[in-house]
Amino acid sequence: MNEPASASPALSTSSATSSNRMLLDWSKELQALAQTGLMYSQNPFDRERYERIRAIAVDMLAMQTDMPVEHIRGLINAGYPTPKLDTRAAIFDADGRILLTHENSGEWSLPGGWVDENQSVRSNTIKEVKEEAGLDVTADRLIAVQDCANHNGLSFPYGVIKFFVLCTRIDGQFEPNIETTEIRYFDEDQLPRLSTTRNTAEQIAMCFAAHRDPDWTTLFE
Secondary structure (H helix, E strand, O other): OOOOOOOOOOOOOOOOOOOOHHHHHHHHHHHHHHHHHHHHOOOHHHHHHHHHHHHHHHHHHHHHOOOOHHHHHHHHHOOOOOOEEEEEEEEEOOOOOEEEEEEOOOOEEOOEEEOOOOOOHHHHHHHHHHHHHOEEEEEEEEEEEEEHHHOOOOOOOOOEEEEEEEEEEEEEOOOOOOOEEEEEEEOOOOOOOEOOOOOOHHHHHHHHHHHHOOOOOOEEO
């Protein structure tokens, strides 16, 4: 697809070496954390701190790339809108039941969440399971890639793409945390009240189908 002539270039790392790649990754992560804080925080003092963190991250990015501070700031403040990514892990026990996490809202969902800066779909899936369910897993197969607007009724000011990943539990033990009060395995015909913005009954059924089919082909749209 041809891009418009005025399209802004991505951050150039042509001058970056292996020795400063870690600093570049940290700079990007700081910027992402500051941007998230500015989106959700209403406290003026916190917002001032997040603005300062973002400014520091911009300066760090400028030092690690070939781009001036003003241009990087412009890309961050008015960048081309792209979808957020969300991962959901489908974990089954020996009896073929699926693992769900119980949230503070009283609803249940597959363990998962936003893909963080410097995380891949696979690594983020594994990380979220550990954080929410306390379990160590392997991420084995991609079940589906779905646009949440077509399935979950989300109304974010940006698109959300959801990745469902079939996982295998290898170790770990659950402990209550700030996100999850309980984990439990469920049969397909005995599902609890679901957090449908995270996963619908149809999406859970899709995960069961993928688990039963060793030749499952990834669904995507």
